[in-house]
Amino acid sequence: MTKKVAIIGAGVIGASTAYFLSKEESINLTIYDEGTGQGTSAAAGIISPWLSRRRNKKWYHMVKEGAAFYPTFLSEVMEGEEIPSSVYKQVGTLLFKKKEEYIHEMFTIGKKRKVDAPEIGDLAILSPEEIREKMPLYTGANSAVWASGGARVDGGRLVDLLLSKAQANGAHVVRQHVTFEKNTDSNDSTYIVKTKQSSKQFDSVILSASAWLPDLLMPMNYAVDIRPQKGQLVELQLTNWVTDDWPVIMPEGESDIIPFENGKIIIGATHENEKGFNLTIDKDMLNNMVLEGTTQFSNELHQAEISTYRSGTRAYTSDFAPFFGEVPDLPNVFAASGFGSTGLTAGPLVGQCLAQMVTSEPTTLPVEDYPIEDYIKKVN
Ligand SMILES: Cc1cc2nc3c(=O)[nH]c(=O)nc-3n(C[C@H](O)[C@H](O)[C@H](O)COP(=O)(O)OP(=O)(O)OC[C@H]3O[C@@H](n4cnc5c(N)ncnc54)[C@H](O)[C@@H]3O)c2cc1C
Structure with missing residues (x-):
């Protein structure tokens, strides 16, 4: 029936x-x-749940398994054809922390988690020069934790x-x-x-x-x-750079940098608890977010044209x-x-x-x- x-x-x-x-x-x-x-x-598109201090084990199990599921799932969806890299690609993740000691702490957390989550891929602490090899616009002097299994997805x-x-x-x-x-x-x-x-x-x-x-x-x-939480982000358009394989960059704070193909770079997102279902774009707030989030990167990034502003709603339990x-x-x-x-x-x-x-x-x-x-x- x-x-x-x-x-x-x-x-x-x-x-x-x-x-x-x-x-x-x-x-x-x-x-x-x-x-x-x-x-x-509206989402930024980061699939990289491993390097987090959040302690909820059931949540971690869900997102760890969720990240591991993506490649298998999309291969099944594509029925043998290649997964479109405009939809999903494992490009790796670079996690920054303001204090060097936290970089080592995150690297240690990553190593421990890799035992149950091999999909985290290669883990390393990269020097500024090594970071520049993966993302040439990095001008900062800090190191970062590298996890090669990190991915970006266009929701x-x-x-x-x-x-x-x-x-x-x-x-x-x-x-x-x-x-x-x-x-x-x-x-x-x-x-x-x-x-x-x-x-x-x-x-x-x-x-x-x-x-x-x-x-x-x-x-x-x-x-x-x-309850709803508002999130806003921006899409920048870089010219003169092939961004297809640039990694996802997670600095401390709200301004993650998620490079997609053909020069598209997403920067965001905000976490606004008091705005309910309001979707109004606050350009001043977002322009500041771009400025703050890109201080460790070349002018080309923060002077790039903003092609789109996006706004969406997340759902949280208490x-x-x-x-x-x-x-x-x-x-x-x-x-x-x-x-x-x-x-x-x-x-x-x-x-x-x-x-x-x-x-x-x-x-x-x-x-x-x-x-x-x-x-x-x-x-x-
Ligand atoms: C700015 C931003 C950045 C984010 N970045 C990330 C990220 O990098 N990585 C990550 O893992 N997650 C990210 N998230 C979180 C992630 O996007 C959400 O948790 C996820 O998309 C929720 O999916 P969902 O299917 O539950 O809901 P949604 O994607 O919100 O879909 C719900 C749908 O239901 C529809 N709907 C609701 N009620 C009705 C109705 N009565 N009739 C018909 N349709 C209805 C809505 O219109 C909507 O289309 C981000 C979220 C935001 C807002």
């Missing part, structure tokens, strides 16, 4: 889930996505790729805002998803709506522990931990949120887990480590 499944929200989580579910012949899949403020298409292009594969497998994509509710006309647990013009019944629904998850569940009397699973008291409704600033890293793997839950298979990540019932509660 064909099962009708809806996905609400097609950022990296929803689009990855869609890719997996679209391959199931017994599933008829519809994906709804409004798109405004989407975190995935918008990744989503486009995954949705195009899902559509090729027969999934329908509807670019509209929707609401959803229980189907009260039926004794079975089925659900209705409504656009302004129409409504459709589903056997199973995935809520991959990030910071907008409370809007979907509040009308059904759920309290959802999720204890900063992500969750996924079946929504309490809503059989066959699954949700995932709270991925904060590392959702691009975790996204494809969490998407696989959501798809596994729909098809009643064991999940790759242990669902009990990311308990949805701690964050989504029925209020009456």
Whole structure:
């Protein structure tokens, strides 16, 4: 029997889930996505979770496995063709710290973590000269930790790729805002998803709506522990340099530098907790961020033309931990949120887990480590 499944929200989580579910012949899949403020298409694109002091072991397990999953996942998606380097490429990561002792601390953390995470690749402390060999615009005098397994991903292009594969497998994509509710006309647990013009019944629904998850569940009397955080960044256009293989650069502070192909360089991002869903671009703030973030680099970088300003919304729980699973008291409704600033890293793997839950298979990540019932509660 064909099962009708809806996905609400097609950022990296929803689009990855869609890719997996679209391959199931017994599933008829519809994906709804409004798109405004989407975190995935605004994201900086860093996949490099290993060199961090954050102590949450379950979070680390998720992002470590998420980073390791990318190459395998994308090879599968590309069905033997080369992974487009405009979507994803392992270019390595350079991590800077203001104090030399912290560089050594991070290098030691990296060495320890490599035992369980060989995908971190080669680890080394690079001198300024060695850094310049990888990124010629570096003019600073500090050393940095190098991890060759670090990668960059273009979130918008990744989503486009995954949705195009899902559509090729027969999934329908509807670019509209929707609401959803229980189907009260039926004794079975089925659900209705409504656009302004129409409504459709589903056997199973995935809520991959990030910071907008409370809007979907509040009308059904759920309290959802999720808040939005605004993030802004800039895209610079460098001329005269081949940037395709430049590494991701993570200085201390907010201004990471993520080089893409054809001279495109992203600098960002801000973490603004008080702005809610506001997406207004603050050019003065961003121009200052570029100036501050590029002091250790040649003028060419901070004088480069800003081609685009981007703004998007992250989702956080009150204890900063992500969750996924079946929504309490809503059989066959699954949700995932709270991925904060590392959702691009975790996204494809969490998407696989959501798809596994729909098809009643064991999940790759242990669902009990990311308990949805701690964050989504029925209020009456
Ligand atoms: C500026 C910035 C930089 C970042 N940089 C990185 C990074 O370098 N590395 C990293 O790992 N992570 C990064 N992140 C975090 C990452 O982007 C997010 O954690 C991740 O994209 C979340 O994915 P998602 O699929 O849960 O949500 P989103 O990508 O936000 O997608 C949710 C989608 O659901 C849709 N939606 C919501 N409600 C409805 C509805 N009712 N009807 C229809 N559609 C709906 C929205 O329109 C949206 O398109 C960054 C985030 C920002 C904002």
